[in-house]
Amino acid sequence: MFDIERWQEIFDTIRKNKLRTFLTGLSVASGIFILVILLGFGQGMQNGIAKEFASDASNRIWVWTQVTTKEYKGLNPGRPIALKNENYQYVTQQFARQLEDRSPVFRVRDVVVNYKKETLGYSVQGIGSDYQFIENQFLSQGRYINPKDEQNTAKVVLVSNKIKKEVFPEGVDPLGEYLDISGIKFQIIGIYGDQGGEREEDRIFIPVTTAQKVFNGANRVDNLSFTLQPAASFDEAVDASMKFTEDLKTYLREAHTVAPDDPSAINVFNTLEEARRYYGLTGNIRLFFWFVGICTIIAGVVGVSNIMLIVVKERTREIGIRKALGARPWGVVGMILHEAIFITAISGFTGLILSMGLLELIGPHVEVDYIVNPSVNFNVALSTVFLLIIAGAVAGFFPAWRAANIHTIDALRDE
Amino acid sequence: MIEIKDLHKSYTMGSNVLHVLKGINFKAEDGELVAIMGSSGSGKSTLLNILGMLDEADSGEYTLDGVPIRDLTETKAAKYRNKFLGFVFQSFNLINYKNALENVALPLYYQRMPRKERHDKAMKYLEQVGLKEWAHHLPSELSGGQKQRVAIARAMAAEPKLLLADEPTGALDSTTSYEVMDLIQKINDAGNTILVVTHEEDIAHMCKRIIHLRDGVIVKDEKVEQVRASAYV
Numbered sequence: 001m002f003d004i005e006r007w008q009e010i011f012d013t014i015r016k017n018k019l020r021t022f023l024t025g026l027s028v029a030s031g032i033f034i035l036v037i038l039l040g041f042g043q044g045m046q047n048g049i050a051k052e053f054a055s056d057a058s059n060r061i062w063v064w065t066q067v068t069t070k071e072y073k074g075l076n077p078g079r080p081i082a083l084k085n086e087n088y089q090y091v092t093q094q095f096a097r098q099l100e101d102r103s104p105v106f107r108v109r110d111v112v113v114n115y116k117k118e119t120l121g122y123s124v125q126g127i128g129s130d131y132q133f134i135e136n137q138f139l140s141q142g143r144y145i146n147p148k149d150e151q152n153t154a155k156v157v158l159v160s161n162k163i164k165k166e167v168f169p170e171g172v173d174p175l176g177e178y179l180d181i182s183g184i185k186f187q188i189i190g191i192y193g194d195q196g197g198e199r200e201e202d203r204i205f206i207p208v209t210t211a212q213k214v215f216n217g218a219n220r221v222d223n224l225s226f227t228l229q230p231a232a233s234f235d236e237a238v239d240a241s242m243k244f245t246e247d248l249k250t251y252l253r254e255a256h257t258v259a260p261d262d263p264s265a266i267n268v269f270n271t272l273e274e275a276r277r278y279y280g281l282t283g284n285i286r287l288f289f290w291f292v293g294i295c296t297i298i299a300g301v302v303g304v305s306n307i308m309l310i311v312v313k314e315r316t317r318e319i320g321i322r323k324a325l326g327a328r329p330w331g332v333v334g335m336i337l338h339e340a341i342f343i344t345a346i347s348g349f350t351g352l353i354l355s356m357g358l359l360e361l362i363g364p365h366v367e368v369d370y371i372v373n374p375s376v377n378f379n380v381a382l383s384t385v386f387l388l389i390i391a392g393a394v395a396g397f398f399p400a401w402r403a404a405n406i407h408t409i410d411a412l413r414d415e
Numbered sequence: 416m417i418e419i420k421d422l423h424k425s426y427t428m429g430s431n432v433l434h435v436l437k438g439i440n441f442k443a444e445d446g447e448l449v450a451i452m453g454s455s456g457s458g459k460s461t462l463l464n465i466l467g468m469l470d471e472a473d474s475g476e477y478t479l480d481g482v483p484i485r486d487l488t489e490t491k492a493a494k495y496r497n498k499f500l501g502f503v504f505q506s507f508n509l510i511n512y513k514n515a516l517e518n519v520a521l522p523l524y525y526q527r528m529p530r531k532e533r534h535d536k537a538m539k540y541l542e543q544v545g546l547k548e549w550a551h552h553l554p555s556e557l558s559g560g561q562k563q564r565v566a567i568a569r570a571m572a573a574e575p576k577l578l579l580a581d582e583p584t585g586a587l588d589s590t591t592s593y594e595v596m597d598l599i600q601k602i603n604d605a606g607n608t609i610l611v612v613t614h615e616e617d618i619a620h621m622c623k624r625i626i627h628l629r630d631g632v633i634v635k636d637e638k639v640e641q642v643r644a645s646a647y648v
Contacts, residue, residue: 016512326497326525
């Protein structure tokens with residue numbers, strides 16, 4: 001290994017067989033390169049999906065209603081179900097210990113929103129003060145709707161960063177300005193943003209009590225939204241939220257006289273359950289990328305083995321000459337393997353550095369849905385390089401050993 | 416120097432057994448220049464390969480410089496070849512990606528001689544065969560005669576006890592052949608033992624002794640009046 005004479009002999013050989021060296025190196029380097037890029041994008045996909053879930057609180061539970069589809073206790077199917085304030089109050093009291101955040105949602109319909117002379121096309125929703133945490137919103141300016149606003153049925157309104165950008169001229173501070181909702185003035189008290197990006201910023205929020213009172217909502221609500229107290233583990237959290245979902249459905253069905261097996265009258269969307277499916281999906285995606293990666297490596301190993309076979313075949317005569325001049329079989333095998341390992345290692349690391357460099361360079365700028373910051377575990381990449389080196393050495397060993405052990409005279413006759 | 420007793424060798428070709436050497440006996444002393452003559456198929460190349468430890472006999476004794484050569488493993492054969500023997504082949508067998516100097520230096524590498532030293536020595540031998548100016552040329556840039564001279568320099572660089580030449584002039588025209596034979600004669604004049612396998616009458620007569628081989632047996636072993644190759648050059 002540290003025989004300087006041998007290194008010189010190997011460098012001589014490499015220098016004088018540039019094409020062969022280049023081709024061997026290229027196949028190794030490209031194999032590693034492709035693998036690292038693939039693994040990087042697998043990771044990027046996982047990051048991307050994790051980010052999609054950041055748009056809402058990850059343990060959000062959301063209730064909405066539709067018409068009944070089954071006859072039950074003498075009531076006809078096709079009956080619309082409307083949630084009531086009582087339902088919301090009952091649930092918040094009954095499950096107080098499990099809930100972290102809670103808010104009813106009342107969608108204000110058929111209203112016109114004006115700012116000065118301009119008519120705005122955003123939807124208006126009445127919400128509670130916890131809604132910020134359920135939707136994972138942040139405040140850019142001012143304050144959120146608070147319990148006092150709800151008590152006082154205050155005519156206050158929240159707009160989003162997007163709305164601020166689209167509606168208010170440069171230099172005008174929206175805070176304290178008034179929006180006109182169907183002829184009633186609402187003062188802007190805060191500007192929110194949403195982790196989920198601009199598509200979640202198309203809504204104007206007012207206190208739910210105000211919405212019900214001013215816009216003829218009586219005691220109806222459209223949705224109930226909750227988050228649960230954090231649990232010790234992901235699985236426990238999923239179990240707890242599944243149980244809560246079931247309890248919630250049972251209660252609401254009873255309260256509204258809905259058949260227990262009606263599939264669509266009472267609906268509860270549970271993010272955690274979705275999250276579990278998505279995490280399962282990302283796991284599968286990762287598995288897929290690993291599978292493709294391993295196939296790439298196998299292709300790389302086959303390629304390297306192939307080249308080693310050809311190299312040894314091509315050098316059979318040279319091996320014969322060297323043996324006629326006094327080379328020992330092991331010396332010949334050692335020399336060929338030494339060279340092969342050296343080339344594979346250098347080109348393997350080149351591929352590794354290039355691909356990781358590329359990921360480092362473009363990774364942070366990748367802004368596609370579901371792919372965020374593709375990156376790769378350095379240790380994984382490093383082990384694949386070593387795997388390829390070992391594979392190349394093993395693949396080179398057998399033909400080299402055979403070539404070194406055929407009779408010198410046969411090797412010399414090899415054309 | 417060489418002593419061979421009752422050497423037999425046969426090859427199996429499918430179901431046929433080809434008996435190539437059928438009991439060869441001869442001795443060669445130090446400083447001899449022996450031609451082994453015979454038509455193709457007479458077994459002369461096989462004999463040379465056995466003498467060169469490139470091939471093994473089925474039975475018989477072979478003693479080289481007092482060392483009995485038997486039970487050869489590849490490693491042992493490699494060691495003996497490096498120590499005792501120099502080879503010159505019909506097809507030169509130079510390594511095509513190494514220049515003349517590196518080719519000549521190669522056997523010295525296997526003698527574990529340091530780089531600087533072996534290059535100096537290789538250069539000395541290249542000078543002896545008149546190719547000093549061509550030291551850094553690749554084999555592909557040399558003529559046939561030059562290639563064979565490089566091969567001879569390579570064979571001599573290891574300072575072998577015995578030089579084995581297998582049809583050294585077989586791939587060369589007659590003028591070049593005489594140049595190469597002139598070189599071989601000079602090396603022999605310096606006291607080296609040389610065995611030349613050839614089927615050419617004139618080449619054989621440039622040696623001091625001719626062994627005629629036919630169908631695997633020696634039919635004639637004669638001392639001859641050496642014809643100096645320099646007379647033709």
